[in-house]
Amino acid sequence: MTVKTGPVHKGVSRLPDRALLLLAALVYLFLYAPIAVLIAFSFNSSRSTQVWTGFSTQWYGELLRDQSVLDAFETSMIVGVTATAISTVIGTLAALALSRHRFRGQTVADSAIYAATVMPEIVVGVSLLVFFVAAGFALGVTTIIIAHVAFTISFVTIVVRARLSGMDRSLEEAAQDLGATPVETFLRVTLPLILPGVMAGALLAFTLSFDDFVITFFVSGVGSSTLPLKIYSMIKFGVSPVINALSTVILLVTVVLIFGGSKIFMRKEDA
Amino acid sequence: MEGQRSGWSLRLAALLAPVTFWLGLFFVVPLLLILAYSFGTSGVYGGITLGFNPSNYLKVFDPLYLEIIVRTFVIAGINTLLCLALGYPLAYFIVFKGGGWRTALILMVMVPFWTSLLIRAYAWVVILSGNGLANKTLQFLGITDEPLNLIFTPQAVLMGMLYSYLPFMVLPLYAALEKFDVRLKEAANDLGANRWQTFWRVTFPISMPGVIAGSILVFIPSAGEFVIPDLLGGSQTVFTGNLIRNQFLQARDWAFGSALSVMLAVLLLGAILFYIRKVGTGKLEGV
Numbered sequence: 001m002t003v004k005t006g007p008v009h010k011g012v013s014r015l016p017d018r019a020l021l022l023l024a025a026l027v028y029l030f031l032y033a034p035i036a037v038l039i040a041f042s043f044n045s046s047r048s049t050q051v052w053t054g055f056s057t058q059w060y061g062e063l064l065r066d067q068s069v070l071d072a073f074e075t076s077m078i079v080g081v082t083a084t085a086i087s088t089v090i091g092t093l094a095a096l097a098l099s100r101h102r103f104r105g106q107t108v109a110d111s112a113i114y115a116a117t118v119m120p121e122i123v124v125g126v127s128l129l130v131f132f133v134a135a136g137f138a139l140g141v142t143t144i145i146i147a148h149v150a151f152t153i154s155f156v157t158i159v160v161r162a163r164l165s166g167m168d169r170s171l172e173e174a175a176q177d178l179g180a181t182p183v184e185t186f187l188r189v190t191l192p193l194i195l196p197g198v199m200a201g202a203l204l205a206f207t208l209s210f211d212d213f214v215i216t217f218f219v220s221g222v223g224s225s226t227l228p229l230k231i232y233s234m235i236k237f238g239v240s241p242v243i244n245a246l247s248t249v250i251l252l253v254t255v256v257l258i259f260g261g262s263k264i265f266m267r268k269e270d271a
Numbered sequence: 272m273e274g275q276r277s278g279w280s281l282r283l284a285a286l287l288a289p290v291t292f293w294l295g296l297f298f299v300v301p302l303l304l305i306l307a308y309s310f311g312t313s314g315v316y317g318g319i320t321l322g323f324n325p326s327n328y329l330k331v332f333d334p335l336y337l338e339i340i341v342r343t344f345v346i347a348g349i350n351t352l353l354c355l356a357l358g359y360p361l362a363y364f365i366v367f368k369g370g371g372w373r374t375a376l377i378l379m380v381m382v383p384f385w386t387s388l389l390i391r392a393y394a395w396v397v398i399l400s401g402n403g404l405a406n407k408t409l410q411f412l413g414i415t416d417e418p419l420n421l422i423f424t425p426q427a428v429l430m431g432m433l434y435s436y437l438p439f440m441v442l443p444l445y446a447a448l449e450k451f452d453v454r455l456k457e458a459a460n461d462l463g464a465n466r467w468q469t470f471w472r473v474t475f476p477i478s479m480p481g482v483i484a485g486s487i488l489v490f491i492p493s494a495g496e497f498v499i500p501d502l503l504g505g506s507q508t509v510f511t512g513n514l515i516r517n518q519f520l521q522a523r524d525w526a527f528g529s530a531l532s533v534m535l536a537v538l539l540l541g542a543i544l545f546y547i548r549k550v551g552t553g554k555l556e557g558v
Contacts (some may be wrong), residue, residue: 017368024364024390027437029355029524031383034394034434035403041397043555050402097286102277109287120488120495120539122512123532126519127301130308144441150297182438183284211387211500218519231389235502239397247390254385258378 011202035251042244049239059241060249069246072230075141076210079226083148090149091156091205092198096130096190098157099164116154126153132219139221147219155208156201158222163197203261302536305449308529319525327530335450336514336531338534345494345536346425350432351440352487355432357439363474365441366448377445384438395431396422401505423505427432431499436492440485447481448474481552487543494539511535 045054063069098109128147129139137143171193175185191198213228220229227250234243276283309327311319330336341379365376383391397406399422406418421427451474459469475482506509511531518528 006423019423020360020364021359023357024368027361027404028379030357031380031437034391034398034402035386037398038390038394050400050404060490060517066393075470076543090293094290094449097283097290101280101283101286102275103279106417112294112299113290115540117292118491118540119302120491120512120535122495122497122515123302123305123536124298126515126528126532127305128297128527129519130304131297131301134304146297146343150293155291157290165286166373208387211385213387228389228399231387231393233395235389235396238391239400243393244397247387247393250390251386255382257383 008176038244039248039251042241042248044241044244047240049241051245061216062242063245063249064163066242068225069227069230072225072227075144075224076227077257079141079148080206083145083152084202085146087152087156088198089207090204091153091201092160092194092199094153094157095164099161110160113154114159116151117158121151121212121214124271125215128215129218139219143219143221144216144226145222147215148212151212151215152205152208155204156198159201159204163194163200167193178266180258303530305529308526309533310338311526311529313524313526322538324526327527328534330527331534339509339514340511340534341524342425342508343494343496346429346432346510347490350429350436351486351490352491353429353433354437355363355486358437358444358485359482362441362448365445366451369454369545375467377442380438380441380445383434388435391432391435392499395427395434396502399430400426422503423507425504425508428500428504428508428510431494431503432496435499436489439488439492443484443488444478444481447478448486451477479550484546485496486546491539491543495535 009050030078038073041049043051043057044052045056045058083105094109098106098113121201124147132139141236145240172185172189175189176182180188213225213232216226216229220226225233231243231246234240234246241251276291308319309324310323311321311327312324313319331340335346361380365373365380369376377531401418403421405421406415409415409419455473455477459473464472474513495512496510497516500508500513501516512535515528515531515535518524522528
């Protein structure tokens with residue numbers, strides 16, 4: 001170790017910088033090599049997911065003809081959209097309450113919101129299973145939606161609240177001084193201002209819902225299957241390039257959503 | 272604080288009513304229910320009799336089950352440390368050396384993060400099994416002649432978890448380091464600190480909120496995991512999560528399953544509170 005005398009930024013010429021660059025490159029390789037292998041073998045011409053025999057798109061055709069996959073996708077969409085709509089409304093109201101008011105019991109409310117985000121999923125899953133059975137609910141799409149709303153509300157609340165805390169309240173006060181009712185003020189001033197936060201919360205809720213396996217696994221019953229449940233049973237049944245094809249499609253949609261979403265949000269921030 | 276209303280009002284009650292209803296009925300009540308069940312007695316055919324029966328908790332200390340619980344927490348702990356060891360340099364690299372590529376580089380970490388957990392686990396099932404990429408690479412490098420038995424081992428589970436949870440560590444670290452004022456590093460430098468000293472005495476302490484948030488985000492799902500051990504660990508590497516699943520869906524011993532769930536939740540939340548108190552008093556703000 002020597003005491004440095006030169007300028008701080010010297011590019012990537014020095015040894016620790018090179019080591020850092022190498023390590024970062026290896027971590028990206030670690031993150032993407034498995035995905036690359038997965039995608040490559042979705043185009044394999046044989047049933048093998050390990051030995052390359054030639055190029056083919058037959059597994060995509062098989063995927064599109066698999067009615068149970070399409071049904072599972074439909075269920076996931078219905079659950080995701082419904083649960084997101086409900087939890088976005090409830091979560092936004094809760095965020096307004098927690099950031100705009102000081103009240104007795106606030107610490108309890110705060111703790112409950114955070115507890116719901118750190119509770120292990122398996123505990124939430126089995127406790128809901130026990131509850132639904134004890135209360136006589138038939139397990140199915142409805143119980144999945146109820147469960148998804150329960151575990152996504154807190155995330156919406158936290159995201160919207162972060163947006164509210166950075167907001168200038170003088171605009172709302174101005175609107176009220178000019179004679180707007182509280183409802184008008186909310187709809188025409190507050191809501192447009194927090195909309196990016198609400199959208200971000202909704203996007204997070206939808207992703208969590210669409211991707212959830214553990215909680216859904218316990219509350220779905222036998223009849224209804226979401227996409228993650230379907231993927232799980234496919235893997236359990238045996239590896240097949242059809243799973244690779246499905247994974248590739250999901251990955252592609254994810255990449256488009258992330259890059260598209262980040263563009264939209266960044267434009268909003270600039271405005 | 273300015274602009275905040277004090278005390279209870281009809282408006283406040285209306286805003287809080289939906290969340291109280293939903294989280295009360297579908298989060299708090301179910302948790303209280305398994306707490307009650309954990310002291311109950313399971314019938315032979317799956318029914319349950321409520322009461323005050325501590326035997327479900329005593330059963331946890333049966334060496335057979337204790338081994339599984341200890342294994343869960345040890346592997347989850349190792350996974351958290353590995354995620355930190357790989358994730359910290361990566362986040363540091365993106366923030367301080369990423370330059371114009373910063374946004375693209377962090378989005379590249381987010382892609383696997385947003386992808387289905389099952390797909391990530393499946394990728395490793397394929398890579399680690401029989402003639403998969405892992406064995407081919409080992410044979411190519413001359414480390415082994417015969418394909419090794421890689422899948423269904425604790426190492427396979429650890430690999431799958433490291434792969435799945437690494438982004439959970441990188442994102443909060445990135446957020447913490449991004450806020451870092453580079454002038455602090457320059458100041459430390461001007462005052463004669465070398466790179467090593469600057470890092471350990473300036474950069475790392477300031478990034479502590481990210482370290483804490485990342486560790487919690489990795490440790491909780493790791494210790495509660497049951498999918499990855501199920502797909503990559505087989506019957507050899509059972510986690511507490513698998514044990515709980517089996518009690519509810521196979522053995523039908525809901526009382527013991529409830530006791531295990533309560534214990535897992537208490538141990539995890541306790542560990543987190545202890546960790547925050549110990550390392551990060553007051554440092555969690557602004558994450």
